[in-house]
Amino acid sequence: MITRRTALTLLASVALPSISFAEAPSLAAEVRLGTLPPLPERLPRNPRVVDLPAMGRSTGRYSGSLRMLISGQRDVRLIPIYSYARLVGYNADLRLAPDLLAGFEAEDDRIYTLHLREGHRWSDGSPFTAADFEYCWRDMMNNPELYRGGPPVDLIADGKVVAFEVIDPLTVRYTFASPMPDFLPKLAAPLPLILFAPHQYMRQFHASYQTPEKLAELVEINRVDDWQSLHAKMVRSIRPENPDLPTLEAWRPRTAPPAEQxxxxxxxxxxxxxxxxxxxxxxxxxxxxxxxxxxxxxxxxxxxxxxxxxxxxxxxxxxxxxxxxxxxxxxxxxRRTQGSSVSLLPNLNCNDPVWRKLFQDVRMRRALSVAINRKELNKVNFFGLGRESADTILPDSQLYKPEYASAWAQYDPDLANALLDELGLTERGGGNIRLLPDGRQAGIVVETAGESTMEVDVLELITDHMRDVGIAIYIRSTQRDVFRSRAMGGEVQMAVWQGLDNAVPTADMSPDGLAPTSADQLQWPVWGTWYASAQTAGKAPDMPEAIQLIELLHRWRASTTTPQRTRIWGEMLRLWADQVFSIGTVNxxxxxxxxxxxxxxxxxxxxxxxxxxxxxxxxxxxxxxxxxx
Incomplete structure (x- = not known):
């Protein structure tokens, strides 16, 4: 929890002189041959000491290989997520603590001073210092050939780009024009805000440091179009496909794609x-x-x-x-942390003007929600072990209130019929399906990414529920990339996906999932793109409730205390529940x-x-x- 005028610094919790460092047997031969320094020379002077007994765990032993299965090459991205080496990270109690950092100071949620560990090294042995942050800031984020729009929106507050400075080789500072309370949580994210890059390795792919002739050669070898694409490919750490890229994670990639292992x-x-x-x-x-x-x-x-x-x-x-x-x-x-295991997301930005008008009417969203028999879904698909609920946060969160879960989540086909009649959908056609104002059948194509049999199983039951109130549901499965592209183009009427990504938030975590902030939010991808692109793409929301959510998010970003953020979270959760922007089922x-x-x-x-x-x-x-x- 970070509050106003808070300064936190955490160093190693165990007295280092009492520790005799133990070498992993798999590295012992390299140490003996002199191709790898001994462990005390490889570790930071103040390594992060993990006290396992204090965590209720046992001291481990070195083991060989850990086997796992993935469905394709892109799933190598799971390893840096599992490894979870971050500047700051969440522990099992969802509290933030320094990890790669030796410590940090946060003043007024506006000035962040980050302290690195002395002697910390990348996986190739090169030093991890402030120079890696400076390279990322100066040579990447502020190079218009690499970042055409300038630094990412996460480093902009009140329309002003953060001020970056190197204090000394182990200290950097980021100063925002106004409070940026989610700066540290973004560093702790599964796909974190990246502030540094291994500059000694990456300079060979940068036009400021490499000759045009050598860059042209590297571009050809790596089968890319230009040096900008080359740099982007070689620096990509979120999807670790470059075995030569130094890393700070627990495990480093040794295999370049394509491969079966x-x-x-x-x-x-x-x-x-x-x-x-x-x-x-x-x-x-x-x-x-x-x-x-x-x-x-x-x-x-x-x-x-x-x-x-x-x-x-x-x-x-x-x-x-x-x-x-x-x-x-x-x-x-x-227990899954999503707000709903399966959610229906009416696309408020869909191209069809009739459906767009209907989906933007809260009565339509509420009608679809109360038409669903969640008890049946829970019993059939989860053996009754889930919780029938709207798409909202879980009781594990201190922000939870029962009314968020129950809002428009009761099974009430009579109410659904009354709401649909009130919308003017009173005429019926073949199969007793309602007719739209233009005479078409009230049929909704629900699209999935085709990656989950559970989604299809749930949709098949929902199809019966909707038919009972005069709405036809047609299921369409596509590949994820095609699915998202169609949604952005307004071609998707309704999507099926998981609910809120983070249903166990604290007040100090950003409520951006409740407002249109990302193209990945399939209920309003065009509005989300507008926000995420700093208003350079997509379209601004024109729906009062969506605008209100963005305004509340801005208030949260300007807040400086946890009580303020708690109140704002409550307002956003109440509005989200009442408006049913995402139709949840079971969480x-x-x-x-x-x-x-x-x-x-x-x-x-x-x-x-x-x-x-x-x-x-x-x-x-x-x-x-x-x-x-």
Whole structure:
């Protein structure tokens, strides 16, 4: 929690002189040969010490390979999310703490001073210093050939770009013109705001430091169009496909695509150690085997994965429990952190003028919501283990109120019919389906990304619910990229997706998911693009309630205390619930987590979601290990 005039600094919590550092056996040969410095020379002078017994965990042992399954090359992006090395990060209690940083100071939520760890190094052994932040700021963000619109919107407050300064080789400062309370949370995100890059490595791909002849050669070798594309490709850390790019994560990529198997090996310069002085991670490598999405669950059930959550949903739970009897596996049920496991998102920006007008009328959204029998969905798809709810936050959040969950979430087909009649949709056609004002059948095409059988199962039941009130539902599955492109183009009438990304927020986390702020929000992608692009693309919202949400978000960004933010969150949650911008179904749904029975330090019960836990990241997979047989 960061409040006005707060200054926080956290250093190593264990007295370093009492620790005798222990080398990972897999690196011992390189140390003996002199090709790798001994561990004390590779660690920062003040490494992050993880006190496992204090966390209720056991001190681990070095283990070999951790096997996991992915559905395609793009899923290599899961490793930096799981590894979760961030400047600051959330722990299992969803509290922010320095990680890569030795500490930080926040003044008035406006001036942020970041302190690096002395002697910290990238995975190639080069120093991690303020020069890496300066390169990112000066040579990337403020180079119009790389960032055409200037620094990202996350570094702009009140229309003014943040002021950046290097205080000394281990200290940098970001000063905003007005409060920016979500600056630290954005650094802790699964896809974080990136403030630094390995400058010693990246300068070879930059026109300011490389000759035109060499750049042309590198452009051709890497099959890109120009040096800007080359730089973007080589610096990309969120999707780690460049084995040569230095990293600060626990595991570094060793495989370039294309491949059927991707290997990540331990980072010999990783900054974390356990309380006994053993450098983390405990696993020497992670091996990702590519399998089609349809068979990941089956392969997991036959013991081909040591740790699997990706590609498994609750309908696979029965199969996993049966597999426990035949293979050395254990399956746990965590709780998903989305506001709804499956949500219907009427596109308020769709091209069809009749449907756009209807979807922008709250009576239509409320009618569709109360037409859904959530109890049946929960019983059929989740064995009754989920919570029937609107798309909203969970009781795990201190901001939760029961009325948010119950708003327009009751099963009431009579009310749905009355609302639809009130909208003027009183005429009926074939199959007793209502007719639109222009005489067309009131049929809604609901589009999915085609990645979840659960979405289709839920939609099939909802199709029956909607037919009972005179609305026809047609399901269309497409690929994710096509799906999102169609939504942005206004071609999607209604999408099915998960609900709020972060349904376990604190008041100090940004409520931007409740307002049109991103093109990924499929209920208003055009409005979201307008906000995310700093008003250079998309269109401004023209709906009073959407405008009000943006105004409330601006008030939150200008706030300086937690009580102020709590009140603003409450206003936004009430408006979101009342307006039903996202039609939720069931939340707190169980997520199967399958692991080898010998794996230790992984929780049996936890929250699982992209935000804020970074899936497994908040639980520190670098501390997971295999017990002896």
């Amino acid at each position: 991707f290997v990540f090996e331990r980072n010999p310069y990783y900054h974390r150690v356990d309380q006994m002085g053993q450098q983390l991670p405990y696993f020497d490598r992670i091996v990702l085997a590519v399998a089609s999405a349809e068979i990941i669950a089956a392969k997991t059930a036959t013991g081909e994965s040591d740790l699997q959550a990706n590609g498994i949903t609750f309908p696979d739970y029965t199969l996993m429990k049966q597999a426990e009897k035949q293979h050395p596996l254990k399956v746990s049920l965590w 707190a749904a169980p997520q199967p987590i399958v692991r080898a029975v010998r794996m230790r330090n992984i929780p049996n019960d936890a929250l699982y979601g992209f935000t804020p836990t970074s899936f497994l990241g908040a639980y520190m997979p670098d501390t997971f290990y295999m017990a002896r047989e």
